[in-house]
Amino acid sequence: MAPLRSTRPRLLSAAALVLGATLALSACSSSSSGGGESSGAAKVSKTSSSSQYRGTVLSKHFDKPDLVLNDTSGQPYDLKARTAGRTVLLFFGYTSCPDVCPTTMGDIGVAMAKLTPEQRQKIDIVFVSTDPERDTPQVLRTWLDSMGKDFVGLTGDLAKVKAAAKPLGIMVEDPVVAANGSVTSTHGAQVLAFLPGDDKAHLLYMAGTTTDTYRHDLELLAQGVAV
Template identity: 35%
Template sequence: MTTDASTTAPPPDADADAVDRAAPPRPPVVSIAVSAVLVLLIGLGVAWLRGRDDPSAIDELGSELPVPIDAPALTLFDTDGAPIALPDLFDDHVTLVYLGYLNCPDACPITMDVLSRALATRTAETRQPVQVVFVTTDPARDAPDEIRAYLDRFDASFIGLTAASDAELAALQDALLVPGAVLEPADEDGNYLVGHATSVFVFDDGVAHQRYPFGTRQSDWERIIQEHADALGDAAR
């Protein structure tokens, strides 16, 4: 857009000199305002471009944890029934941890789908150090084979874990500084609802610094995972 009156197209029946002479002098305050707007627009554009390309902007997508969280010293069980020590599992990986349950129709499947699609954009090589761990908050209903089938719907590499007891599950939630999952009373059909945290915790080589809230989009996850993978690679060098 131009704001220079001398470039305004003349009426069909007028010559250029007439237009220039006819143009009233622009009041200084208007010119200053126009200049200020242009400078502002340019500044916003530069800031947007820098923010888009600046990897540090990724950090702002998450919430910093009050303190770094080490991989909880707990042993859970995978969908084959094998014991899995979390510190060992998280070692040398970027691990995305989510607590949910299979009957959840909303946050759980959406989060799993977003993560699977974000990971699908990576090559086999860059995908390798990143793992997704789903821990059921409803172990009474979520049988290991059901968890496996549920996760396979999104990505067969996703790891499903079950705590050995309510106390172990509580210990995991305490370690992650999230409210404990709440199981509502069952109705006459035996159905019940489960309240649970919906953030994804990202552990870098066994230590989590931040969590990402529900609603983080696929494009943002692609950048988040890339940054955490880069940090993991830097630490290994």
């Protein structure tokens, strides 16, 4: 037994060397790739080890915003009233966003499609447009239909959208057009999950959250598992 134990430190140091080598290599190859994904992935790690959920458990429970906009049929939609006592996933974005918005909503759509109809019925997916000028109810409906026919799309006064997003820590700003015509859009890419018990946000999902994570957590949410 004793000789075996004595090899352990060597094994460990060999492992450490391998790890060091891997780090050196990856530092070399990823030096200029932006790193948006990796920083997002790092933030996905949950903060509470006691939770069954894979999303980030929020220590501050945000109120559901008091927001009345038009839905995709052009009718007024009171977010608080219409979703009271229901589980809600809320995301702010815009349809002429080729990368983060369709990726996030598409991955949620795939996860929702894997739930049973009974589970799906308990969850509202709400997308709020940060580009109401271009995102008319019809544009929004067509776009959302690619990801979920029953997803709720809201559009209207951008000032109201900004006011609703700010207390949630979600940044929404007017697009900035540079002299060369390039556009910088600012909109927080995080998804918040509001629980039916208190209508407050308890979970956060950063951009880059996988379909598996969404499916895992949506099933727990549909079952009413405590965060």
